[in-house]
Amino acid sequence: MEEYAILAGDFSAIGEASTKFKATLKMLGIPSDLVRRASVIAYEAEMNALIHGGGGVLRMTVYDDRLEIVARDEGPGIPDVSLAMQEGYSTATDEIRELGFGAGMGLPNIDRNADSLLIETEIDKGTTLLATVIFPSP
């Protein structure tokens, strides 16, 4: 298990936790296509927690048959999850968008790369995302 804090306002460090995860997965000898899928999930979850959640925690746990990525923040919550899942929908500010974030593709990217995705969110309390990637049986 690995866990990293995502610090609020620290845009330069964005992607740091997910790149560390990727290095760990490669070291564990996980097949490269699974590593890339997990990397996309971790990166987008990390970005979301920072941009929308005001920072939080990113945790990855590797089991024999799967890996789980959990992103937790104590931000404003997501009022309408199905809307947030729509490609192109984003509440990011113009400033964020100029940096190439806020394309409204984060959650769809996670959904596409995860075998299962669970989002628990409460207004003004925060959001917890759990994404699972299942290893193919040998």
Next chain:
Amino acid sequence: MKIRDVIEKTGATVLAPGDAERELAGAISGDLLSFIMAEAKEGWLWITIQVHLNVAAVAVLKDVPFILVASGRAPEQALVERCAAEGISLAVTKLPAFEAAGALRELAR
């Protein structure tokens, strides 16, 4: 098409060398990071006008070996350093992304 060929064809200035002899498997152009996260494939060239540190994170996560910054935009020093540390080629061309891609189409023929 090798990284070296792209640098020559676009008259780019190299800021982080990476492996200039590496053969490129394809190319993509875009400035939305999530779009690149979704579409880029291992071994591709990425043409962009984004110049901040996160560009390197996307390249690392997607196994992109070469970032070509278009329109002569100046990468942040942190991006240059990160690319150097990760063995990613980073170069800047004065050509806009459209012109750079056009030049590479000729090269790929």
